Amino acid sequence: MRYFVWIRFDGTAYHGWQIQPNGMSVQEKLQDGLSLLLRRPIEVVGAGRTDAGVHAHQMVCHFDSEQPIDTTQLCYRLGRVLPRDISCEKIEAVSADMHARFSARRRVYRYFIHTKRDPFLRHYSVEMHYPLDFDLMNQAAAQLLTVDDFKAFCKAGADVKTTLCDVTTAQWVKTGESSYYFEIAANRFLRNMVRAVVGTLVDVGRKRISLEQFDRILQGGTRSDAGESMPANGLFLWQVDY
Structure with a gap:
């Protein structure tokens, strides 16, 4: 039988979702917990990857079991270990x-920024030290809906x-006097795509590039022309739809 697991995590201490040879990962911790409770090796498949320091408001993964499982009890016990x-939010x-990855129809990411110093946001939002024109940034963001090739934002x-x-x-x-988030939804995302898109939109908001230049970056497909990748701590995998 196949089971889906919905989890949330603070990615600050992890080298991303996927198991790494030289760093602690969320996948490793989840597999360790399930293997301990089910008393056999368990491998999980995630809906996608998140880089080091990236968080998940919702991550979905699956594992297989030959024996039926009390999902409510397993979810409770998993939360304890x-x-x-x-x-762990639920298991079904x-x-x-x-398939946690291939059956997903849509993924939603949110990138959080704030423009006023706030020590309680430092792990989950990126502080901006310069004025940003959000109307202009939204005009540029709308152009993302007009193309389908995002090579310019691929690592x-x-x-x-x-x-x-x-x-x-x-x-x-x-979301507040000095707080904002960028939401982007798609059927799939390229590695580092969201952080590169946000970095380029910030360049638009700082008036470092024009809307016309942003459009040329979209059409040109050259990563070196796009903006810098933003820090990981502001990024959340927000939702996965099936």
Whole structure:
């Protein structure tokens, strides 16, 4: 039988979701917990990867078991053995053809920034020290919906078969006097894509590049023309839809 697991995690202490040879990962901690409780080696498959320091408001993964599982009890017990920066929200039995990665129809990321110093946001939002024109940034963000090739925002040397993505949402949202987030939704994302997009939009907001230049970056597909990748701590995998 196949089971989906919904978790949330603070990525500050981890080298990303995927198991790494030289660093602690969220996947490793989750597999250790499940293997301990089910008394056999368990491997989980995630909906995607997150880089070191990136958080997840919602991550979905799956594992297989030959024996039926009391999912409510397992979720409760898993919460007792996982580190305090990882929580299990629910576990559900699904059909055998469901796949945490390949069955996902949409993924949503949010990138948080704030423009006034706040010590309580430092791990989960990036402080900006310069004025930003958010109206202009939203005009540029709207252009993301008009293209399907995001090669300009793909990490150089990434091993991907295609750089095509169907972006359906891209907008800046104000949440307080000095706090904002950028939300972007798509069927798939390239490695480092969201942080590169945000960095380029920030360049628009700082008036370092124009809307016309942003459009040329979109059309040109050259990573070196796009903005710098933003810090990891402001990024959250927010939602995965099936």
